[in-house]
Amino acid sequence: MQTGLADFIRNTPEGDAADTLLRKCVHCGFCNATCPTYQLLGDELDGPRGRIYLMKQMLEGEVPADTVLPHLDRCLTCRNCESTCPSGVRYSELVDIGRAVAEQRAKRPLAQRAKRWLLREGLSRPAVFNTALALGRLAKPLLPAPLAAKVADARSAGAWPPVRHQRRMLVLAGCVQPALMPDVNAAAARVLDLLGISLVEIARAGCCGALRFHLNDQEGGRQDMRALIDAWWPAIERGDVEAIVMTASGCGSTVREYGHLLADDPLYAERAAKVAAMTRDLSEILAAERVQIEGLFAAGGTGRRPLAYHPPCSLQHGQQVRGHAEALLRAAGYDLKPVADSHLCCGSAGSYSLLQPALATTLRDNKLRSLQAEQPAGIASANVGCIAHLQTGTATPVRHWIEWLDQALNLGA
Missing domain, CATH: 1.10.1060.10 (Alpha-helical ferredoxin)
Known part of the structure; x- marks a missing residue:
């Protein structure tokens, strides 16, 4: 045009x-x-x-x-x-x-500005979010049902294998995932450990920048991106790690675009491009180790619980990664049920479910009808936001696909 x-x-x-x-x-x-x-x-x-x-x-x-x-x-x-x-x-x-x-x-109303500021500052800072979540759990019995549904119960991380292999990869802890779903990265570490790969978290690595950036604080988002690059860079520069693993597809979609988002920054452009090039979704990493993965399940049973899989938009549309998680779950013996309209969004979309609750709830309910049409025993996905959002609308357990894989291997027991 x-x-x-x-x-x-x-x-x-x-x-x-x-x-x-x-x-x-x-x-x-x-x-x-x-x-x-x-x-x-x-x-x-x-x-x-x-x-x-x-x-x-x-x-x-x-x-x-x-x-x-x-x-x-x-x-x-x-x-x-x-x-x-x-x-x-x-x-x-x-x-x-x-x-x-x-x-x-534009002149955004004060109430909107305040809410968006609270989300930017609260969700992107793990210490603040962890405190708020702990208080929310204490007050959960007193909260209105819609709000109480958003307060996830505490979960255990399980064992994290020691760093002992020559092959090593970085993994992003993220902002809210460590508090909401601490077992996701631990499960990934346990599975990769069986394949001779040690997964390493850098303690000072914070938010990927997606939250601030998509709440229209784009410079604040870029500051978070630079801080994350700084935290990872020594290990990358020394050649200690061969890849950066993403277990939250929303973060992965953003980190893979660092080269574009920081292209005009003379101090960070080259490092941002390097970080983006090294970033892989966990499903891609395991798909590349497919022979070994299938070997792990060769002696396993069949006829495991039926699952429905929801591919997050950030994975299938943002990263254009499709099919790997589903193939891995099938290799583990799970019976993956067909899901209608699997290309459509569940309504989570980062902070969207908090800013546009009516639309987000309708999208969630539509998605859950499709996911539960074949009455699966569980639902798998690949992003913390999708998992948390879907779980607010169903009693069927919603877990990261790596947790289901970890369960099939009985590693977290």
């Missing part, structure tokens, strides 16, 4: 990038067919095509940012539209630019 950007953004790095992305869109509308919010609301402005046109008008100075911002807020950034787009439009990059401009030029 043709563009004519306004003076406030013309000939800037953001303007040049937006101009290129906008011109690539042919306005065909195929993206709307797989957009969760368009399917729910039926509003052209709450689908990718409509949002792209709104951003174009805002960047051309024709539409005020206050009109655009609510529609961008309702976007899950699930990136399903990117998987569908025949023109290869990088919608997520465009919406990052659009959100940054809208946030600067």
Whole structure:
């Protein structure tokens, strides 16, 4: 499409990038067919095509940012539209630019600003989140049912094998996962240990930057990215580790884009690109060790519990990684049930379920109907946010797929 950007953004790095992305869109509308919010609301402005046109008008100075911002807020950034787009439009990059401009030029109500600040500061700081979660668990019997459902019960991490193998990989602890689901990384460490790989957490490695960045504090998000690179860099520079393992696909989707997100930073661009290139989802790591993995289960039983698998959007659309976790679960003997509309979002989307609860709850309930249609004994996924969000709507246990794999091997006992 043709563009004519306004003076406030013309000939800037953001303007040049937006101009290129906008011109690539042919306005065909195929993206709307797989957009969760368009399917729910039926509003052209709450689908990718409509949002792209709104951003174009805002960047051309024709539409005020206050009109655009609510529609961008309702976007899950699930990136399903990117998987569908025949023109290869990088919608997520465009919406990052659009959100940054809208946030600067719009007048967001005080209550919204306060809530978003609390989420940025609370969720991205493990010490703050851990304290809040501990207090929430104490007060859980007194909380309203919808809020109490979001307060996860305490879980044990289980044993973490000692670092003893020549092959070593870094793993991100993350912000909320250590408190909500401490067994995920421990289970990954136990499985990889059987394959002769030691998994290593760096204690001072903090948030990947996704939370702040996607709450429109993009510079704060980049500061978190730089801090994480600094924490990892000594081990990378010494050649101590061969890869960076992600057990939360939402974090993995962000870290794999560090090269793009920090491309204009002269101090960090090269290191960011290196970190991005070394990053792999856990399912990719184990898929590369497939022969050994299948050997572990060769003597195992069959007919294990039936499971339903939910591939997070950040994995299947963000990272374009598909099929590995499912194949590993089947190799472990699980009976994976078919799930309708597995390409659609569950409504978690980072902090989205807290900022857009009505839409998120509807998406969750739709997803759970599909996941539970064949009455599985459990549900598997690959991202802490999806798992926590889905669990609020069902008594069926929802676990990370590596926990189900760990259980099949009886490693956590």
